[in-house]
Amino acid sequence: AAAGSGARAGHENWSSRSAFILAAVGSAVGLGNMWRFPAEAGENGGGAFVLFYIFCVLLIGLPVLLSEVLIGRHGQANAPESVRRLARDSKASEGWSVLASMGVFAAFLILSFYCVVGGWVVYYIGVFASDLFQTGLSGGAFQGRDPEEIKALMPGLFADGTLMAGLNLGFLGVTMFFVARGVSSGIEWVAVYLMPLFFVLFLAITIYGAFTGNFAEAVAYLFTFDFSKLTGEVMLAAVGQAFFSLSLGVAGMMTYGAYANRDTNLGETSGIIAGADTAVALLAGLAIFPIVFAAGLSTNAGPGLMFESLPIAFQQMPFGSAIGLAFFVMIFFAALTSSVSLLEAPTAYVFEKFKLARPVATIIVGAGAAVLGVLSALSFNDLAEFYPLGFIPLFAETNFFDTLDGVTAKLFMPIGAILTCIFVGWIADARLIDSENGLDGALHKLWRALVRFVCPIVLAVILFVGLTS
Numbered sequence: 205a206a207a208g209s210g211a212r213a214g215h216e217n218w219s220s221r222s223a224f225i226l227a228a229v230g231s232a233v234g235l236g237n238m239w240r241f242p243a244e245a246g247e248n249g250g251g252a253f254v255l256f257y258i259f260c261v262l263l264i265g266l267p268v269l270l271s272e273v274l275i276g277r278h279g280q281a282n283a284p285e286s287v288r289r290l291a292r293d294s295k296a297s298e299g300w301s302v303l304a305s306m307g308v309f310a311a312f313l314i315l316s317f318y319c320v321v322g323g324w325v326v327y328y329i330g331v332f333a334s335d336l337f338q339t340g341l342s343g344g345a346f347q348g349r350d351p352e353e354i355k356a357l358m359p360g361l362f363a364d365g366t367l368m369a370g371l372n373l374g375f376l377g378v379t380m381f382f383v384a385r386g387v388s389s390g391i392e393w394v395a396v397y398l399m400p401l402f403f404v405l406f407l408a409i410t411i412y413g414a415f416t417g418n419f420a421e422a423v424a425y426l427f428t429f430d431f432s433k434l435t436g437e438v439m440l441a442a443v444g445q446a447f448f449s450l451s452l453g454v455a456g457m458m459t460y461g462a463y464a465n466r467d468t469n470l471g472e473t474s475g476i477i478a479g480a481d482t483a484v485a486l487l488a489g490l491a492i493f494p495i496v497f498a499a500g501l502s503t504n505a506g507p508g509l510m511f512e513s514l515p516i517a518f519q520q521m522p523f524g525s526a527i528g529l530a531f532f533v534m535i536f537f538a539a540l541t542s543s544v545s546l547l548e549a550p551t552a553y554v555f556e557k558f559k560l561a562r563p564v565a566t567i568i569v570g571a572g573a574a575v576l577g578v579l580s581a582l583s584f585n586d587l588a589e590f591y592p593l594g595f596i597p598l599f600a601e602t603n604f605f606d607t608l609d610g611v612t613a614k615l616f617m618p619i620g621a622i623l624t625c626i627f628v629g630w631i632a633d634a635r636l637i638d639s640e641n642g643l644d645g646a647l648h649k650l651w652r653a654l655v656r657f658v659c660p661i662v663l664a665v666i667l668f669v670g671l672t673s
């Protein structure tokens with residue numbers, strides 16, 4: 205009797221459709237767009253990666269996104285319980301819930317290192333705020349300081365394990381505060397106030413960048429498709445990035461779907477989420493690569509790319525310290541609305557499963573993430589030589605931070621998505637699915653074909669090729 209029963213006792217819902225959209229876009233748009241996308245594109249050859257990424261978003265990400273929010277809305281519960289309910293209503297094995305349990309665990313892992321990067325953002329907010337305070341509004345940032353000194357900011361932070369661990373805990377603490385407050389007064393509050401602010405700042409800064417920076421080289425780099433560069437590893441990286449950016453394969457969108465009302469059109473909403481997310485990623489790439497080229501930095505600088513390149517650009521820009529400050533505040537907002545969703549997925553599971561109060565569950569999950577987060581922070585300095593999965597070629601010489609990032613994006617997310625597609629496309633009762641998805645006619649047929657055939661097959665092939673090449 206779960207079908208169509210709407211909200212259950214003790215279960216919170218979004219207060220409106222736009223609150224749901226803002227929260228889901230808030231989850232999708234984050235460090236994945238601003239920090240991880242340019243770094244991944246740079247490390248994987250630029251154009252080939254980007255075009256394959258767009259292909260993945262449209263053909264795989266979007267259908268999986270709809271499948272996930274649909275499972276959540278049908279179940280109106282934490283992710284594993286939602287899968288269990290849909291399985292039960294379809295007279296299928298409740299063992300399918302394992303796909304969401306894996307996802308909840310992966311969300312927890314991502315949360316731990318995501319807050320480390322959130323901590324870097326906080327550090328740069330501090331750097332620009334104090335610079336603005338010292339040098340005032342006019343002129344570039346860091347006036348009178350040697351460019352080498354600016355370049356040394358990021359290596360300086362990376363070398364300081366204690367500072368990084370402390371910033372990480374601070375960012376995690378803010379995330380916990382909002383999740384502990386609950387769906388409508390915490391999670392929704394962050395999304396409804398911070399996402400619009402994010403978009404205003406993002407547009408202002410991109411337009412400003414378009415007039416001051418040099419777009420041409422960046423456009424050529426990001427959109428020149430060189431087929432020979434499209435290796436199995438690049439494809440796996442692109443799929444992983446598409447999932448990471450859309451918050452897929454890790455129960456995050458199932459959890460948010462569970463707070464959606466019956467009258468929300470999920471097909472349309474999924475399109476809005478994916479469209480906004482992809483637009484922000486591409487614009488972020490177009491904002492960051494001109495700076496990278498102009499400053500003569502290497503494109504494959506990895507996780508440090510954004511943090512290294514931007515301060516250099518802001519030194520030369522008029523109003524540099526103010527713009528730099530606005531930029532990192534904007535990234536902070538985007539990151540927080542994502543980390544909140546990463547924490548919500550495991551927290552909802554823990555408090556519903558063990559019948560705990562929400563704040564207690566938040567503290568339990570947060571404490572676990574704090575421990576892993578400190579290890580990630582130290583993997584840039586004291587634990588730099590610690591390669592937890594070094595015996596696997598894909599993760600050889602990969603530190604703790606990069607291992608967590610790689611394992612979640614390249615294994616958990618694609619595997620979770622394959623299982624989700626099989627479950628929604630083949631196992632669950634088609635009538636229940638059809639009543640949830642908000643699609644009709646040709647679009648509905650297309651979506652079903654993608655979920656049943658294209659997504660699982662393409663994902664399995666990419667996973668196989670990426671892992672064995």
Ligand code: PFF
Pocket residue numbers: 231232233234235236237311314447448449450451452454455456457542543545546
């Ligand atoms: N999509 C977020 C980003 O691009 O920064 C990261 C993320 C959030 C991944 C929530 C997974 C998730 F469940």
